Amino acid sequence: MNFIKIAKRDLINILHNPALIISNTILPLVLIGVLGFVTKSNFGTTLINSYDYQGVNMLILSVALFVAITTSNAFMEEKVMRGNMRIAYAPVRKFEMVMSKIVSSYVFISICYGLLVPFCQYVLGLNMGGGNFMWFLLLLNVLGFFGCCFGAMFCCIFRSEEQANSIMQIPLFIFIFLGSVLIRIHRLGKVVNMIANISPVKWVVGCSYQIIYDNDLHLLMQVIAGLLALSFLCLLVCGLLFKPEEYV
Amino acid sequence: MKNFLFNKFDRILQKKATIVLALIVMPLMIVFAIYFSGHSASKELIGYLGADIEHLPTCEQFEVVPISEMPKLSQMVEGTYAAVVSKDDSGNYIVTTLKSETDIEAIETLFTTGRLPDDYKGDDAKREERGVGTNILGFITMLMIVQGVALTSMYPEDRTLGAFRRIMTTDTSLSGYLSAQLIFTLLSLYIPTYLAIVLAKLCLGADLGFSLGKVMILLLILTLFSVAFALFISSVLDRNIGLVTSGVSIITCILAGCFVPLSSENKFLTAVYTVMPQKSYMELVHGIEFGGSFADYKGELFYIFALSLLLLVIGITVIKSRTSKGVY
Numbered sequence: 001m002n003f004i005k006i007a008k009r010d011l012i013n014i015l016h017n018p019a020l021i022i023s024n025t026i027l028p029l030v031l032i033g034v035l036g037f038v039t040k041s042n043f044g045t046t047l048i049n050s051y052d053y054q055g056v057n058m059l060i061l062s063v064a065l066f067v068a069i070t071t072s073n074a075f076m077e078e079k080v081m082r083g084n085m086r087i088a089y090a091p092v093r094k095f096e097m098v099m100s101k102i103v104s105s106y107v108f109i110s111i112c113y114g115l116l117v118p119f120c121q122y123v124l125g126l127n128m129g130g131g132n133f134m135w136f137l138l139l140l141n142v143l144g145f146f147g148c149c150f151g152a153m154f155c156c157i158f159r160s161e162e163q164a165n166s167i168m169q170i171p172l173f174i175f176i177f178l179g180s181v182l183i184r185i186h187r188l189g190k191v192v193n194m195i196a197n198i199s200p201v202k203w204v205v206g207c208s209y210q211i212i213y214d215n216d217l218h219l220l221m222q223v224i225a226g227l228l229a230l231s232f233l234c235l236l237v238c239g240l241l242f243k244p245e246e247y248v
Numbered sequence: 249m250k251n252f253l254f255n256k257f258d259r260i261l262q263k264k265a266t267i268v269l270a271l272i273v274m275p276l277m278i279v280f281a282i283y284f285s286g287h288s289a290s291k292e293l294i295g296y297l298g299a300d301i302e303h304l305p306t307c308e309q310f311e312v313v314p315i316s317e318m319p320k321l322s323q324m325v326e327g328t329y330a331a332v333v334s335k336d337d338s339g340n341y342i343v344t345t346l347k348s349e350t351d352i353e354a355i356e357t358l359f360t361t362g363r364l365p366d367d368y369k370g371d372d373a374k375r376e377e378r379g380v381g382t383n384i385l386g387f388i389t390m391l392m393i394v395q396g397v398a399l400t401s402m403y404p405e406d407r408t409l410g411a412f413r414r415i416m417t418t419d420t421s422l423s424g425y426l427s428a429q430l431i432f433t434l435l436s437l438y439i440p441t442y443l444a445i446v447l448a449k450l451c452l453g454a455d456l457g458f459s460l461g462k463v464m465i466l467l468l469i470l471t472l473f474s475v476a477f478a479l480f481i482s483s484v485l486d487r488n489i490g491l492v493t494s495g496v497s498i499i500t501c502i503l504a505g506c507f508v509p510l511s512s513e514n515k516f517l518t519a520v521y522t523v524m525p526q527k528s529y530m531e532l533v534h535g536i537e538f539g540g541s542f543a544d545y546k547g548e549l550f551y552i553f554a555l556s557l558l559l560l561v562i563g564i565t566v567i568k569s570r571t572s573k574g575v576y
Contacts, residue, residue, distance in 0.1 A: 165490030
């Protein structure tokens with residue numbers, strides 16, 4: 001019961017933060033528009049056009065980048081910190097504190113992207129897999145959950161929102177770069193391709209392309225399992241390192 | 249001010265994560281960027297579906313390989329094959345690709361005549377034409393902007409922790425505090441980055457496209473802008489500094505053509521591109537790489553410096569008026 005109360009409160013806190021709402025709704029659309037327009041001349045119009053391509057890529061990019069930042073904001077923002085300190089005194093298990101931030105930001109982003117993907121498919125007419133868009137959405141959701149756990153992990157390690165945010169962005173950018181979301185890197189040689197396989201973004205990108213363009217779901221379960229395993233690992237680190245008494 | 253500066257360096261020593269970021273991760277990424285923007289390991293592939301594979305055309309921009317079955321669309325999207333060519337019953341070549349009409353025509357010409365049209369430039373050729381150095385500095389631009397804000401994070405932290413209020417109630421001046429922060433960010437942003445570039449050049453023999461002296465000046469201009477931007481954004485915003493920074497920097501860097509060169513006939517969009525300070529910077533860098541001198545780019549230099557100054561002034565004014573009202 002306590003848990004639901006805290007999670008609900010956290011969700012309301014997120015909803016009171018316009019920057020978080022904008023970056024999970026309007027910003028992906030702006031990115032799709034800008035990059036789609038900019039790369040228009042590199043794409044033909046028969047198979048897929050630049051907006052289709054960038055639509056998929058930019059949704060993955062924003063889930064990979066902004067979701068983790070959303071969680072660290074929900075976790076450690078100045079306004080939330082005081083409330084957290086009080087919860088720390090209350091008879092609430094410390095792990096419930098971490099979980100409530102993760103769950104609340106996950107609920108928030110799954111609503112945001114749950115609206116965004118059908119919006120792109122049916123209103124903007126981008127190719128999100130047609131009837132298969134649910135599978136793509138599921139994949140984004142799992143990636144989003146991993147992002148939440150990843151963000152929470154960095155908060156537990158660095159214990160300060162500014163530091164967690166600024167440092168977290170570097171591994172996230174590396175994941176995104178290796179995932180070929182902004183620039184395709186598959187021709188940089190065998191070594192880079194091998195290193196790229198460690199990036200969860202790369203798994204999601206490959207799987208989404210198969211779902212959307214080949215109507216082929218066989219990678220879906222593996223990728224979801226992989227992401228959940230990584231999320232579990234992040235949760236483990238949270239559990240080990242999170243100490244509410246250092247939370248000042 | 250001297251005390252503030254020493255205090256910053258003392259405090260940064262406590263923050264191991266930031267040190268690791270500034271001294272190890274950032275330079276590593278830059279070396280990585282330099283090493284990989286210089287060259288692609290392989291050419292773009294064109295798959296040829298057909299039996300007569302003896303006389304496949306060769307050219308500088310593509311490599312033609314025989315394939316036995318049509319690749320999946322997802323493989324084309326991933327870029328495994330830039331195009332697939334097959335022959336229909338009457339002997340005409342059919343090109344299947346995600347690329348534009350111009351590319352399709354060029355590839356058709358390649359198969360019918362054995363060579364690409366003379367004026368055709370694929371993606372790689374366009375990148376090369378833009379210059380290695382410009383590609384490298386374009387990538388670094390975004391890293392520097394994000395990193396500048398990360399290194400200034402002690403200043404918003406001081407405000408959050410209330411240390412700023414305590415400092416301001418003593419007889420120290422605001423300008424002293426801010427100059428210390430500026431100098432600190434400048435030094436810890438500039439020195440590791442420049443050293444990383446020098447190391448990449450000397451140890452890995454990477455091709456920079458510039459002499460080390462020129463990089464020193466170009467990087468300093470970029471650093472000054474990043475520092476001004478960092479101080480501006482940290483002063484104006486109370487919260488979500490990291491989030492806003494990454495959103496703003498990604499979009500402006502794309503619009504300024506830091507990753508891929510842009511041009512548009514649309515007047516409104518051209519105006520948008522031109523407003524971006526990174527665009528002026530990219531023009532400057534491109535010009536210098538191809539033998540121009542700094543004197544040829546007075547307009548661009550003036551714009552970058554003026555904008556940096558403006559950001560700085562706005563940031564300082566905001567924080568000054570807040571301090572005088574007692575809102576720290």
